Amino acid sequence: MTFTQERTIADQVRADFPLLHQQVNGKPLIYLDNAATSQKPQVVIEALEDYYQQYNSNVHRGAHTLSGKATDAYEAARDKVAKFVNASSRQEIVFTRNATEAINLVAYSWGMNNLKPGDEIILSVMEHHSNIVPWQIVAQKTGAVLKFVELTPKQTFDFPQFQTLLSDKTKLVSVVHVSNTLGCINPVAEICTLAHEYGAKVLIDACQSAPHLPIDVQQIGCDWLVASGHKMCAPTGIGFLYGKEKVLLSMPPFLGGGEMIAEVFLDHSTYGELPHKFEAGTPAIAEAIALGAAVDYLNSIGMDKIHAYEAELTAYLFQQLDKIPQIKIYGPYPNSQGEGRAALAAFTAGEVHANDLATLLDQEGIAIRSGHHCTQPLHRHLGIPATARVSLSFYNTREEIDIFIHALKDTLDFFHSILG
Numbered sequence: 001m002t003f004t005q006e007r008t009i010a011d012q013v014r015a016d017f018p019l020l021h022q023q024v025n026g027k028p029l030i031y032l033d034n035a036a037t038s039q040k041p042q043v044v045i046e047a048l049e050d051y052y053q054q055y056n057s058n059v060h061r062g063a064h065t066l067s068g069k070a071t072d073a074y075e076a077a078r079d080k081v082a083k084f085v086n087a088s089s090r091q092e093i094v095f096t097r098n099a100t101e102a103i104n105l106v107a108y109s110w111g112m113n114n115l116k117p118g119d120e121i122i123l124s125v126m127e128h129h130s131n132i133v134p135w136q137i138v139a140q141k142t143g144a145v146l147k148f149v150e151l152t153p154k155q156t157f158d159f160p161q162f163q164t165l166l167s168d169k170t171k172l173v174s175v176v177h178v179s180n181t182l183g184c185i186n187p188v189a190e191i192c193t194l195a196h197e198y199g200a201k202v203l204i205d206a207c208q209s210a211p212h213l214p215i216d217v218q219q220i221g222c223d224w225l226v227a228s229g230h231k232m233c234a235p236t237g238i239g240f241l242y243g244k245e246k247v248l249l250s251m252p253p254f255l256g257g258g259e260m261i262a263e264v265f266l267d268h269s270t271y272g273e274l275p276h277k278f279e280a281g282t283p284a285i286a287e288a289i290a291l292g293a294a295v296d297y298l299n300s301i302g303m304d305k306i307h308a309y310e311a312e313l314t315a316y317l318f319q320q321l322d323k324i325p326q327i328k329i330y331g332p333y334p335n336s337q338g339e340g341r342a343a344l345a346a347f348t349a350g351e352v353h354a355n356d357l358a359t360l361l362d363q364e365g366i367a368i369r370s371g372h373h374c375t376q377p378l379h380r381h382l383g384i385p386a387t388a389r390v391s392l393s394f395y396n397t398r399e400e401i402d403i404f405i406h407a408l409k410d411t412l413d414f415f416h417s418i419l420g
């Protein structure tokens, strides 16, 4: 594998991430758990610090200077997110705690009020729990029925089966853009086009795509799209819901309280304009501002470049993993350029349990994930209890992959020597 750039993106950005330059268990840290959460560049940490040191104040309600500054920065972050996903207007971006809360917002506000017994919700078996459990709750309350798209033999979204599930009963399709376990990139624009032909609404879970690919909600054509800031270089505690303005306007509030109202009387209230109608209470101000800084940071590198570099890393990772006979990787294989799937690999290693692998690799300073990655139904569908998962970011290097592969081989040799 030859890298196209002399100095890779990782070479250029690693100094921006203070956390990466440390030893764990006496070894230089190799952080390969980016699908769980990403690391934060200095500019994001400074955005948090600046807010608390220079202009900590509540938003939208103060006449004083600091409040004005906080409000401007908070609303500027909304503009940045709107542009990042190519929303038609800033009113279409609602800040939430994370993607899970954004899905619950849609489930409670839209789902509980629009679904009736016999209506159908189409999900896929590869969904994260946060895109299954809220719909189970909605289905139990409304009498709606859940249907699941299964996998093709290549372990991708089975589009032909999806077509057979669609009918006039379909009211909602809620699917993941990039699977956090299989790494497949789902054909979300085609899913939206087809679902809309049946009059169904579509929600896209972009948790694993927004940090790695350019996102264009208008090109995708979805009704809602959700993502978590902490997976895209921003802090925890902030995520967002994109919703088509017309759709958000038709939805009642999710949570009630301050900030989301126009006027409050003792017996009733009127609600604020979009997006404030959906942002009850004091928001995560510092975190939203830092999300804006994270978006600026990602844009300064370029999402196209991030995607291209991560594809090179993916090709290299798969080449190396493929040389280890015990390893079985789930999800589709990338092409020789690393395209066609996300920069992660969930795998099993014969009889060696994923948790044991992760624990021993941790002794080498290597952080990977093990378990079901909040996709228990998918693991059940695949007939496996757990996988080990390596997930890359643009600050990872080919050298880190080499060290990981070397440590993985040593760990497997060790287990085979004791298991026989």
Ligand SMILES: Cc1ncc(COP(=O)(O)O)c(C=O)c1O
Residues within 6 Å of the ligand: 035, 036, 098, 099, 100, 101, 128, 130, 131, 176, 178, 179, 180, 205, 207, 208, 228, 374
């Ligand atoms: C595909 C996918 N959807 C949803 C989530 C939930 O994200 P959060 O816990 O930040 O709400 C995750 C997190 O791992 C994810 O990978």
